[in-house]
Amino acid sequence: MSAPAGTQDEPRTDRIQAATALRRKDLLGIAELTTEEIALVLDTAEAMKEVGERPIKKVPALRGKTVVNLFFEPSTRTRTSFEIAEKRLSADTLNIAVGTSSVVKGETLADTALNLEAMRPDMIVLRHSSSGACHLLSRICRSAIINAGDGMHEHPTQALLDAFTIREHKKRLAGLKVAIVGDLQHSRVLRSNIHLLTKMGSDVWVCGPPTLIPADIGRFGVRATSAVDDAVTGADVIMLLRIQLERMEGAYFPSLREYFNVFGMTEARLRRAKPDVIIMHPGPMNRGVEIASEVADGPYSVILEQVANGVAVRMAVLYLLAGGTEHEAAA
Amino acid sequence: MKRLLKGGRVVDPAGGIDGVRDVLVEDDRIAAVGRDLPVAGARVVEIPAGLVVCPGFIDMHVHLREPGQEHKETVATGTAAAVAGGFTAVACMPNTSPVNDNANVTAYILSRAAEASLARVYPIGAVSRGSKGELLADIAELRQAGCVAITDDGRPVATALLLRRALEYAGMFGIPVIDHCEDPSLEGDAVAHEGYQAAALGLRGMPGAGEALGVERGILLSELTGSDFHVAHMSARASLRSVRRGKEAGVHVTCEVAPHHFTLTDEALASPVPYDTNTKMNPPLREAADRDAMLSGIADGSIDAIATDHAPHHYDEKNVEFDRAPFGIVGLETAVPLSLDRLVHAGLIGLPRLVELLSVNPARILRVPGGTLAPGAPADITILAPDRTVRIEAAALRSRSKNTPFDGWELRGGVAATIVGGRILYVNAAVEALKDMR
Ligand SMILES: [Zn+2]
Numbered sequence: 001m002s003a004p005a006g007t008q009d010e011p012r013t014d015r016i017q018a019a020t021a022l023r024r025k026d027l028l029g030i031a032e033l034t035t036e037e038i039a040l041v042l043d044t045a046e047a048m049k050e051v052g053e054r055p056i057k058k059v060p061a062l063r064g065k066t067v068v069n070l071f072f073e074p075s076t077r078t079r080t081s082f083e084i085a086e087k088r089l090s091a092d093t094l095n096i097a098v099g100t101s102s103v104v105k106g107e108t109l110a111d112t113a114l115n116l117e118a119m120r121p122d123m124i125v126l127r128h129s130s131s132g133a134c135h136l137l138s139r140i141c142r143s144a145i146i147n148a149g150d151g152m153h154e155h156p157t158q159a160l161l162d163a164f165t166i167r168e169h170k171k172r173l174a175g176l177k178v179a180i181v182g183d184l185q186h187s188r189v190l191r192s193n194i195h196l197l198t199k200m201g202s203d204v205w206v207c208g209p210p211t212l213i214p215a216d217i218g219r220f221g222v223r224a225t226s227a228v229d230d231a232v233t234g235a236d237v238i239m240l241l242r243i244q245l246e247r248m249e250g251a252y253f254p255s256l257r258e259y260f261n262v263f264g265m266t267e268a269r270l271r272r273a274k275p276d277v278i279i280m281h282p283g284p285m286n287r288g289v290e291i292a293s294e295v296a297d298g299p300y301s302v303i304l305e306q307v308a309n310g311v312a313v314r315m316a317v318l319y320l321l322a323g324g325t326e327h328e329a330a331a
Numbered sequence: 332m333k334r335l336l337k338g339g340r341v342v343d344p345a346g347g348i349d350g351v352r353d354v355l356v357e358d359d360r361i362a363a364v365g366r367d368l369p370v371a372g373a374r375v376v377e378i379p380a381g382l383v384v385c386p387g388f389i390d391m392h393v394h395l396r397e398p399g400q401e402h403k404e405t406v407a408t409g410t411a412a413a414v415a416g417g418f419t420a421v422a423c424m425p426n427t428s429p430v431n432d433n434a435n436v437t438a439y440i441l442s443r444a445a446e447a448s449l450a451r452v453y454p455i456g457a458v459s460r461g462s463k464g465e466l467l468a469d470i471a472e473l474r475q476a477g478c479v480a481i482t483d484d485g486r487p488v489a490t491a492l493l494l495r496r497a498l499e500y501a502g503m504f505g506i507p508v509i510d511h512c513e514d515p516s517l518e519g520d521a522v523a524h525e526g527y528q529a530a531a532l533g534l535r536g537m538p539g540a541g542e543a544l545g546v547e548r549g550i551l552l553s554e555l556t557g558s559d560f561h562v563a564h565m566s567a568r569a570s571l572r573s574v575r576r577g578k579e580a581g582v583h584v585t586c587e588v589a590p591h592h593f594t595l596t597d598e599a600l601a602s603p604v605p606y607d608t609n610t611k612m613n614p615p616l617r618e619a620a621d622r623d624a625m626l627s628g629i630a631d632g633s634i635d636a637i638a639t640d641h642a643p644h645h646y647d648e649k650n651v652e653f654d655r656a657p658f659g660i661v662g663l664e665t666a667v668p669l670s671l672d673r674l675v676h677a678g679l680i681g682l683p684r685l686v687e688l689l690s691v692n693p694a695r696i697l698r699v700p701g702g703t704l705a706p707g708a709p710a711d712i713t714i715l716a717p718d719r720t721v722r723i724e725a726a727a728l729r730s731r732s733k734n735t736p737f738d739g740w741e742l743r744g745g746v747a748a749t750i751v752g753g754r755i756l757y758v759n760a761a762v763e764a765l766k767d768m769r
Contacts (some may be wrong), residue, residue, distance in 0.1 A: 031531070110650050130652035131533035139604075151654070171560030173516030188533060214530035215538075 022320040026138045026145040029154035030195035038163070044316035045164050045309070051088060054313055058147045061319050062091035065122040070112075071148070072098045072128040077283055077307070078158075082125050085314035094121070109133060113140045123299050123321065126150070130200060131193065133190075144321045152186050158190035161313040165306050166237055169278050174201030178271075181263060182290050184224075185212040185252075189282045190241055194220045198253025208233035208241075208263065211252040219284040228263050235273040239280040240265055256289050260274050267293045270300065278302045333357050334753065335370060339378025339714070342385050344683045345691050345703035348755035354384055356710040359752035364704050368512035375457040379764040381718055382747050385686045387419025387711030388703050389662060389693035391483075392509075392563055392587060392638035395421070398441055399428025403642040404731045406440060410449035410664070412730040413642075414665040414757040417746035420451035422605060422697055425462065426485035430671065432457035434724070435556045435617050438710070441477055449756055450749075451711070452535075453479045453699055456497055458497045464489025464680035467496060472590035474504045474598075479574065479622030479697045483510035484563055484631040487545050495552045502558035507562040507585070512545025512570065513614070522654050528597040532606065534653065539621060546570040550577035550584050561696055562586035565642045566614035568624035570746065574632045586628075587638040590662060591616065591736070593625040599736060609651045609736040629688065630679050635696060637688045639666045643732030665737050667713075668721045671744025675717065682717070687714075711755040713746065716762055721745040 008279045022037055030038070051059055052079045071079050086093045096116075107115075109128070113136075115122065126134050131151030138145045146162065147310060149155040163173060170176055178197055182207050184190050197204045204222040206213070207230075217224045217293040225231050243259060254261050270277065279291075287293045295304060334356045334674040341364060353368040354361065378384060390413065395403040413421050419631065423440065425431035431440065444452035456473030460466045462483040481501055484667025488494040488510050492527035497508050518537040519657060523529040525536025546562050550573055553560035562574060565586045596619050599610045606695075611618055628634035649656050656697050668766040670689070675681050680688075690713070694702030725738035728755045748765055755769045 080684075108647070108651055130654070132653045135605045136652060151533050152535075191531070191533060214525035215525045215536060216530055217528045220531070309684050 021323040028245040030192045048315035049312035060090045061090035067091045068121045068124045069125045081310040087285045154192045155188040159196040161310045176236040178237040179205045179235040180239045181207040184208045205231040333373035335373040343704040373677040383715040388689040389420045391422045391640040391693040394423040395423040397758035407447040408731040412663040413450035414749040417667040417713045419751045423451040424484045425457040433470045437476035458483045484511045498556040498558035507559035507561045514544040517541040523598045524617040542567040543569035546573045553583045559583045566592045585635040589640045606653040613658035635692045668742035672742040712746040712750040716747040716769045
């Protein structure tokens, strides 16, 4: 299934040759990945990104493989990103969303998993509102499980695409000051990013109201503050996290207006950062809450690049977990 | 009928005994404890050196699940687990279906216990009707039917006012009010101890302060009413601090701790099996400082009792997402090995103190017979094999449910035999010397 040698559309096999596979069944979180594995995914994603820039954006790496996207929470963005990635790798994909499956009839996650497993998919991409749902699935299923976000635990492909985007701009991760501002308590994006960035040697600052900072955050190897100006000063990267509107009801902060006044990322605050700072947001954004529109749409924003890079990173993850080898990728 | 337990180390703190003695059992009572008791007319059971004869252990916090949740446990299976775990008596919590808030339910539980005829069963009645936290249950009627305490366990007594009334009212009968101490307004829908592990696993956390608020409330109201207040399954170091201060001030407060709270920490939620629902209980496994505080309270006497909070749940109920799983683990068959290994062999306490925690004090707090080998006392006897290595196997548990985080653990110390009312109800098949005992 090799393409003719030397076509300009060929992925950069020099990178992929080093990239054999992730020697693990699942991608449940960043916490258990080594720095080598993270680098492997990011390097592989570079080759995959080139596939996305071809006129024919498809390689046969996962031909004949079945990938199930099992989404218990609505997430158009993540699901479509995975689906495009799977299709570009020629996988057969099946989308199961809550509301269209028997889950609503009270079937347990374990039973859903066993039923799916009986159909022998190669991979299951799971999004679920319960932390650890992927671990439960992993214990039940022989299929590879990819965590597409579990509760407040992890969202590993988001952190990988964030790191990929940072690396594209800064050529490195080590030594960068990364400020992450927002709802730290409830964010799986935060947890995955903290694990990834601290492993790769970034100087990670996290910032939010004390009511939304998890217990013992210092043990994650980050600096926590509620002084947003301190977090932002000298930052190479500022990452904003979504503030869920219902948090007001939990008395985490008095009002969205007050949140924006104290923590919202405005052009004025941005001036304390490095001149070449990049602004990131995992989406979906609340304009005028965690981020001012001028910043979201301004020159420092790489938010849409994150979305584009999501496909390449997810292709890399799917490919590497499938045990891909160099000749298969270089279609 | 007379039976002479000959030799063996007898540990009976109530009688000030710790040494090699014979124990003479006549029918269902202890007849004598002494050196070289006459053998004539008695069936002799030679107790080999190394085994320890104690007053029967009493687990004052057990969920037997009957009536209503017989798929988890029944009085029969629960009391079978009890005697296999070295317990001659258990006190069972009222959060059954229906709730044990009236004499009919109490009588039903006692009739099931009589049919099973294994460990003694002391029902604990509800504080409020249906444990709903509104109206008081028929406490006089519950007492008369055989309840030895009242509690709304499973949840805290709903309000300070209701707890005050319950303490005042229960004081009339001289029975303690047991509270599952927690401030629900602080804890919300939390599923784990608030700390690093919950943060890393993305689980909603409950701080130790929530439990301590409940403990403090009970101590203040016990002081106000002069009634006996007992803290169920204490787990937080702040709670222990409150109990110590309460005791110093002369308040009638007692407390129990469960084996999982003096052996495990919240690290068990992450490994060896991440999100293992058999590490989910309420109160939750807390951090090392809390676990260490429980150990210090056991060592210095501020903790009165070890109780298991035996909470059987069916496999299907636990085989779900962590935040959807019910709280609790089984404990009757693991408590003694865990206590011997982690408390006695670890050098923290001696056997007499262990017997206080598992027998003397539960009997005293609930004012039930037992806790002593004095002549005339019921012949409820637990025989320990403190040096035997025990391997916990979930599948082999007698309890109907197997939800334990200790599966596969090897521990030093086990139960050799359990005698209830002079009847030998359990003999550990591995203890060769006792194999003809029955
Ligand atoms: Zn309780």
